[in-house]
Amino acid sequence: MLVNLETDLLRTFVAIAEEGGFSAAARRVFRTQSAVSQQMRRLEEALGQQLFEKVGRQRKLNEAGQNLLTYARQIVALNDQAVVTVNSSQQSGEVRIGAPHDIADSILPRFLSTFARSNPRVHVMLTVDRSPNLMPLLEDGRLDMTLTTRHSERFQGRLLRTSPTVWIAAAAFELDRRQPVPLVLADEPSIFRRMALNALDQRGVPHIERYTCPSLSGIHVALNAGLGVTARTPEMLKPDLKVLGEREGLPPLPDVNFYIYRSNVALSQAANALFEQICAG
Incomplete structure (x- = not known):
């Protein structure tokens, strides 16, 4: 009997694999750690097998989990692409994003190009500055989101990449x-x-x-x-x-870490779509 896997469960599963643990994944998907654990139990029950194994104090993907990961990423990506495509004709307005000089022309172009094709009516305002100057703009609500080298517990976000110096x-x-x-x-x-x-x-x-x-x-x-x-x-x-x-x-x-954080002020549908797209990689 075929089983329909819930996209929400797969999204959390991918977050665990990419973040290296349940605690970090919980912050990424904006849930409690206990809620994340409950989701993984539901996913394992749906599949009828374990996806993790204990390695010391941590839980790592076992062979079945590794096999699922590739498909989970594809399913989540297709889901997000479908949502963006269906909603693109309705989305308009303005999205304000900040980025440090170092990665404004290396990380952002791919995301902005994809977003612009799917959201032709959205006006994107890009602020390129140093991280210490971008974070106050995010806190004041003058940016919807920003890429930064500054780690912060005050905003929702995630680690995007780690680069050598x-x-x-x-x-x-x-x-x-x-x-x-x-x-x-x-x-x-x-x-x-x-x-x-x-x-x-x-x-x-x-x-x-x-x-x-x-x-x-x-x-x-x-x-x-x-x-x-x-x-x-x-x-x-x-x-x-x-x-x-x-x-x-x-x-x-x-090494230096690059993060993305979103404003604590409620984001527009367009801004939220760009944030989720960047987080999904």
Whole structure:
């Protein structure tokens, strides 16, 4: 006998797999952890088999769970696409989204392109700024949602991706290890500025700040001028730039997380659709 699987259960199942646990998944789907556990019991009962196994204190997908995951993702994606397509002719209005410079031109284009095709009557307003400036706009209700490097428990959202942080310089730049490392940095507050300075200080590498600029475009100009090196994610890399590392005497840098959060103010149907689309990946 064929069983119809509930999309809501599959959405939570996918969240558990992608977030690495029931607790994190509960935050993503805006439910309590006990509600998530109850959903998974219902899904296992519908299928007639266990989907998880205990590994230490955690519950991980077993073989059956891994087999289901691919189909669950496809079913959830098709469901969301159908809803968006059916409702697209009715949705209009304005969606306000923020994004840091680093990922505005790497993560967002794919989502905005898909959203624009499905919602031709919606006006999207994009604010590109640094994360410390975007979060107050979200809190004040001047943004519907924002991508950010700042983790927050005050808003509903999720981790979108984790990117490595690397040392970047002009393609023709040669680092003289006999001299202090010349730095090209953003001014405060900047997570990449702190990463660079902390890494060099902890390794005891002499350095000097040669150029300071609040904008990513200004940092790019300074790098192309050969003024020094900066710490950034690989999304910044262009043909005229290169990555430096331990071979040049530079210490490794920590990864950086990118999150998306939605305003605590009720979102329009269009804004909610874009938020869910970005969260679904």
